Amino acid sequence: MTVDEIVGRVRARSMRLASGLPVSQPPLGSDFSLNGLVVAPQTWRAASVLVPLVHREDGVTVLLTQRTDDMPSHAGQIAFPGGRRQAEDVDAVATALRETEEEVGLDRSFVDVLGMVDHYRTGTSYEITPVVGIVTPGFTLKADPREVADVFEVPLDHFLDERNHRIDSRVWQGRERRYYAMPYGERYIWGATAGMLKNLHFILTAGE
Secondary structure, three states: OOHHHHHHHHHHHHHHHHHOOOOOOOOOOEOOHHHOOOOOOOOOEEEEEEEEEEEEOOEEEEEEEEEOOOOOOOOOOEEOOEEEOOOOOOOHHHHHHHHHHHHHOOOHHHEEEEEEOOOEEOOOOEEEEEEEEEEOOOOOOOOOOOOEEEEEEEEHHHHHOHHHOEEEEEEEOOEEEEEEEOOEOOEOOEHHHHHHHHHHHHHHHHOO
8 A cells, every 4th residue: 555545544534523423333342342241331541652654765654662561551562652641732633743753763853744533442431543654764762761651663554454454352350352453463453453454444445
C-alpha cells in the first residue's frame, strides 16, 4: 500500500467521523468485543496514542514501544506511544504528540498528523483516541527509561496481512478472555494494541 493511499483512507475516515456522517463499523470497539461483554463505567478516562507510520524508502513501518517490566500497569507489553489526557492538552492530538515526545523523544516536527480514527475502549475504563501520523525519517529517539524498555519498527504489511491476525485467550479475573494477537518474530503484540491495529487494517483495506 502506498503512502498516498494510506493518507487518503485515513483522512477520509477521520473527516467522516468528525462530521458525524455514518461510517462502516470497525471490527473492535473495546477489549471485550470478542467476549460478548459490555463494559459501561460511569465515566471513561480519556487517553490518546500516536499510531506512527514511518515513511521508509523500502516501505511503511509502524513504530511501537515495549513498556518496562516494572510499570504499574501493562508491564512489559507492546504499545503505541501515548497516555492519559492532561488538563493542558487542548485535544486528543495534543495528548498523543506530547506523550510521544515524553516517552520516546520523537519531535512532533517529524509527524504529519492525518487525523483521529475510531475510539477504542479498554477493560480498565480508558477511551483511547488513536491519532494516525506519517513520520518522516531523520528523527532521533530518546526513550524514557522509566517507561520504555525498547522502541522498534514493524513493516505495516505485516499488519495488513490477515494471515498474521489470530485470536488468543488467557484466564483473567477468573474467566477466559479472548483477544487479538499479531506476533512479529519474538514480539508478542496483543490486547488493545492489536485491537487498534485490527481497526487500522479495516480502515486501510475495507474502505467506505
